[in-house]
Every structure is written in C-alpha cells, then in structure tokens.
Amino acid sequence: MRSYVPGYDLIQGTGIEHVLEMLGEYRPFAGGTDIMVLFEAGKLAHKNWINIRGLLALRGIDVTTEHVTLGPLTTYTEVRRSLILQQEFPLLCQAAEQTGGIATQNRGTIGGNIANASPAADTPPALLVYDAEVELTSSARGARWVSYCKFHRGYKQMDMAPDELLTRIRVPRRFKGWTHFYRKVGTRRAQAISKVCFAGLKRGGEVRVALGSVAPIPMLLHGANIGAIHPIDDIRSTADYRLTVARNLLEDFLKLP
Amino acid sequence: MAEIRCNVNGVGRTLNVLPMARLLDVLREQLRLTGVKEGCGEGECGACSVLIGGELANSCLVPALQADGEHITTIEGIAIDGKLDRVQQAFIEHGGAQCGICTPGMILAAISLLKRHPHPTDEEIREGLAGNLCRCTGYMRIFEAVVHAVKPA
Numbered sequence: 001m002r003s004y005v006p007g008y009d010l011i012q013g014t015g016i017e018h019v020l021e022m023l024g025e026y027r028p029f030a031g032g033t034d035i036m037v038l039f040e041a042g043k044l045a046h047k048n049w050i051n052i053r054g055l056l057a058l059r060g061i062d063v064t065t066e067h068v069t070l071g072p073l074t075t076y077t078e079v080r081r082s083l084i085l086q087q088e089f090p091l092l093c094q095a096a097e098q099t100g101g102i103a104t105q106n107r108g109t110i111g112g113n114i115a116n117a118s119p120a121a122d123t124p125p126a127l128l129v130y131d132a133e134v135e136l137t138s139s140a141r142g143a144r145w146v147s148y149c150k151f152h153r154g155y156k157q158m159d160m161a162p163d164e165l166l167t168r169i170r171v172p173r174r175f176k177g178w179t180h181f182y183r184k185v186g187t188r189r190a191q192a193i194s195k196v197c198f199a200g201l202k203r204g205g206e207v208r209v210a211l212g213s214v215a216p217i218p219m220l221l222h223g224a225n226i227g228a229i230h231p232i233d234d235i236r237s238t239a240d241y242r243l244t245v246a247r248n249l250l251e252d253f254l255k256l257p
Numbered sequence: 258m259a260e261i262r263c264n265v266n267g268v269g270r271t272l273n274v275l276p277m278a279r280l281l282d283v284l285r286e287q288l289r290l291t292g293v294k295e296g297c298g299e300g301e302c303g304a305c306s307v308l309i310g311g312e313l314a315n316s317c318l319v320p321a322l323q324a325d326g327e328h329i330t331t332i333e334g335i336a337i338d339g340k341l342d343r344v345q346q347a348f349i350e351h352g353g354a355q356c357g358i359c360t361p362g363m364i365l366a367a368i369s370l371l372k373r374h375p376h377p378t379d380e381e382i383r384e385g386l387a388g389n390l391c392r393c394t395g396y397m398r399i400f401e402a403v404v405h406a407v408k409p410a
Contacts, residue, residue: 003277010276010322012259029320036318037299039277049277051322077312101388102369104300106312107319 001042008039010049016057016165019050020139023163026050030073033100033108034116058111058167061085069170072111076100079110079123089171091126091199094182098122111166114148117156117217120236122184124152124218125199128210130175135168136160143167152217178203181253185245187236195237196245200253209250214242226250261325265290266334274321281305281316283324284331292332292361296390303389306362307331313369313388332361335368344368344406353402355393363389367403376410377403 010029013019019028029035029049038044052058058073061082068084076096079085085092092110099105099113099122113123114134132148140163148169151159160166181200186192197212209221213236214229221228231242259276262269265288274283284290284307296304298317305316308330335342344367347353354360363386370377370385377385382403391399 005275005278008275008277010259010320012322012325032320032323033300033315033318036279036320040279040298040317051320053323054326100300101303102366102385103303103306103313103315103388104318107314 003039003042003044008044008047008049010051013050013052013055016055016137016167017139019052019055020137020163020165022050023138023165027162028052028115028165030112031075031107031109033104034112034118052165065173067170067172069168070110072114072166072169073109074111076105076108076110077102080105088173088176089126089130090180091129091182091201092123092171095122095126095184095197095199098184110169114151114169115158115160115166117152117158119155119216119218120194120197120213121218122194122197122212124148125197125210125212126182127169127171128218128220129199129201129208130171131208132169132171134166135170136164137167138163138165149220155216175201179256181256183249183252185249193236196231196242196249198246198249198253200250202253202256207254209253211246213237214246224250224254259322259325261321263324263326264328266330272321276320276322278321279317280307280319280321280324280329283321284316284329290331290333294358294361296358296362301390302359303362303366304359306365306389308365308369311369311372313366315388330365332364335364342368343408344371344403347402347406348399351402351405352398353394355391359389359391359393363391363399367406370403371406376407379404 026048027046029051059071062069063084076099079096080093113121127148133145135145137143178201183198184194185196186194194213199210201208207224212218214231231239233239258273262271284293294304296302300315300318307316309327344364366389374381
C-alpha cells in the first residue's frame with residue numbers, strides 16, 4: 001500500500017552545515033532510488049528527510065598520488081565514466097554498470113548504496129576488496145575516517161551515528177597491476193538484484209575476496225576462506241544455491257592467472 | 258507544500274507540490290502530461306521515464322522537490338511543431354509500439370542512448386533499453402526501430 005504523501009517531509013538542504021544541523025531529526029535523501037521504492041510500498045518508516053542531491057561539495061572524484069576520493073553523491077553513471085576508476089579500480093565501474101538500468105544509474109549514488117546498507121548492494125564488495133575508507137562528519141564532533149570493512153556491523157547497522165553524514169569515500173591507489181574479477185549473479189542482467197555478488201583481487205599469493213548477498217552485511221573474507229559466509233533463503237534465491245554459486249565463483253577466480 | 262520552479266518541455270513552471278510527491282504524479286495530474294506512464298512504481302520497468310537535465314530518469318523515483326531548478330522533458334516535448342523525432346518515426350515505421358504503455362519510456366531511453374552513443378553497437382542498444390520492459394512485442398521490433406533511427410555515419 002502507498003504511503004500517505006502529506007505525512008512525509010522533504011526539505012531542501014542548502015549546504016553541508018545546514019544538513020549537519022538538521023541530522024538526527026532529518027535523514028539525508030540523495031538519489032532516492034532505494035528510498036522512493038520503500039516510500040511507494042508504504043514501508044518507509046522515517047518521515048523527515050533532507051535533500052542533499054544538490055550539494056556540489058559532495059560530488060566529484062578527486063585524485064591524489066595516494067588516493068582516489070569520491071564524493072558520496074557520485075552517481076553510478078559518473079563512476080562508470082571515470083577514467084581513473086576504469087584504469088585502477090575497474091571492479092567499481094563493473095559494479096556500477098550492473099546496478100539497475102541507465103535511469104537508476106543516473107540517479108543512484110555510491111554514498112546512498114553504502115548508507116542504505118543493503119546486504120545485496122553491488123558496490124560494497126568492490127569497495128571492500130579495494131580497502132576503502134569512509135569519512136563521517138557531524139557538526140558536534142567533526143570528521144572521522146572509518147575503514148569500510150568495519151563500517152557494516154549487522155543487518156542495516158552501521159558505524160554511523162544519526163547526526164553523522166557520509167562525506168567522502170576513498171580508495172588507496174595500490175591495486176594497479178593486480179588481477180581484478182567481478183561477477184554479479186542475478187535473475188537477468190539488467191535491473192535484477194543480486195543473488196550473489198563477487199569481487200576479487202589477486203597478485204602473486206595475495207588474494208582479497210568480498211561477497212554480497214551471502215550474509216547480513218557485505219563480507220570481506222579472510223583470504224579465500226569461504227566458511228565465513230552464511231547465505232539465507234529469501235525471495236531471490238536459496239541458501240544452497242548461493243553457497244554453491246559463491247564457491248564456484250571463488251574457484252573461477254582462483255583459477256585465473 | 259513547497260514551491261518549485263522547473264522547465265517542463267520548454268515551458269517555465271512554478272508549481273506548488275508536496276515535496277515527496279512523485280514527479281510522475283505531478284507531471285500526470287498537475288500538468289496533465291499523461292504520456293508519462295506508470296508501470297511498476299518501483300523503478301524496474303521504465304514506463305515513467307523522463308529526461309531530467311537531458312539524462313534518463315524514472316519519474317516514479319524522483320520526489321517533486323528534486324525537480325526544482327531542473328529541465329524536464331517528457332514524451333510530449335519530443336516532437337517539435339508536430340514534426341516527429343526520428344526515433345518516434347522509426348517506432349511507427351518498424352512496429353515498435355503495440356499497446357503503447359512502454360512506448361514513451363522506450364522512445365526516451367532510445368533518444369538518451371543515441372545522444373550518448375550516436376552509432377551504438379547492438380550491445381549498447383540492448384543495454385540502453387534494458388531498463389524498459391515491454392509486455393507485448395517481444396522487443397525485437399523495438400530494437401529494430403532503434404537500429405533504423407541511427408543517423409547514417
């Protein structure tokens with residue numbers, strides 16, 4: 001059933017400071033591609049939202065010798081088009097390409113994908129293998145960086161206080177020359193939400209593997225130890241199928257030169 | 258209520274909207290642009306596609322407040338002075354429309370594709386239309402219409 005539209009508030013965020021002041025009572029609204037689905041289904045519990053989509057300070061991709069830093073409002077389309085990401089972080093581009101259709105990619109943002117904290121999201125496994133960090137900012141305590149592999153704590157639970165805003169995402173530029181492998185397995189190529197999503201990196205004997213849709217949070221494995229994953233049965237797939245696919249993808253990945 | 262200003266199909270508009278109203282409903286009900294169709298209402302089918310700032314978007318997933326300051330194009334804004342766009346013409350000539358519900362979204366997706374890739378590969382056409390579902394034609398006629406809408410090199 002639809003939500004009662006007048007029961008919801010969405011105000012215009014005029015700048016980062018304004019947004020930070022309002023957080024707590026209000027929650028940030030970026031591309032809307034997840035929030036509006038819940039809203040339309042009558043399942044959007046929180047009522048007060050602040051639009052951050054227009055904030056230029058939260059957009060764009062910056063490159064330094066050490067890091068590539070993404071504004072959280074960077075859309076999937078912008079991720080796909082970024083030359084530096086294509087060259088050094090191709091798994092992010094592949095994840096963006098396989099998220100929704102073109103219309104969703106034009107609106108949906110990488111920060112939204114992180115903060116919405118769906119265990120089935122497509123970019124988190126790539127961010128995990130690339131050892132991403134996220135910057136969280138509050139008006140009371142300023143900014144702090146959190147290692148992304150410690151950010152998700154349980155189903156839809158994050159190391160992020162209600163008064164904190166995700167302000168930057170950065171990945172270290174140390175994976176050039178590694179073998180990069182990304183596979184999303186879903187019902188069909190476009191639009192479908194993952195049954196299993198796999199991101200892998202390797203160089204010499206070193207491997208980094210992360211999976212989506214196989215646990216309450218996106219999972220970075222210890223090496224190639226797949227024992228840590230605990231998929232479930234749900235409307236999209238079964239635990240058995242997911243485990244089999246995850247093992248097969250791992251095998252494919254480990255066979256790569 | 259919130260006041261938003263936007264340009265819809267070349268006309269400047271000042272609208273009073275509920276900020277979380279779907280752009281889809283504002284276009285259909287306030288502006289009577291009923292070429293914008295509602296299909297799934299959850300961003301899966303593309304029937305409600307519009308161009309916002311020239312980029313394809315599902316208007317069912319856009320709250321009205323986010324239309325503030327934007328240039329929006331619906332299917333009604335594609336033909337100029339009654340002259341059809343070559344994509345529209347190609348859909349007619351190649352039977353790319355049957356019941357018509359997906360057609361406005363398909364045409365906007367195709368126009369957006371051809372702007373990004375003026376000479377798309379078959380794979381690019383398929384990807385460009387992948388966010389739009391059709392329940393009638395089986396897609397090949399739509400695909401062929403887009404192939405024929407490509408301007409000769």
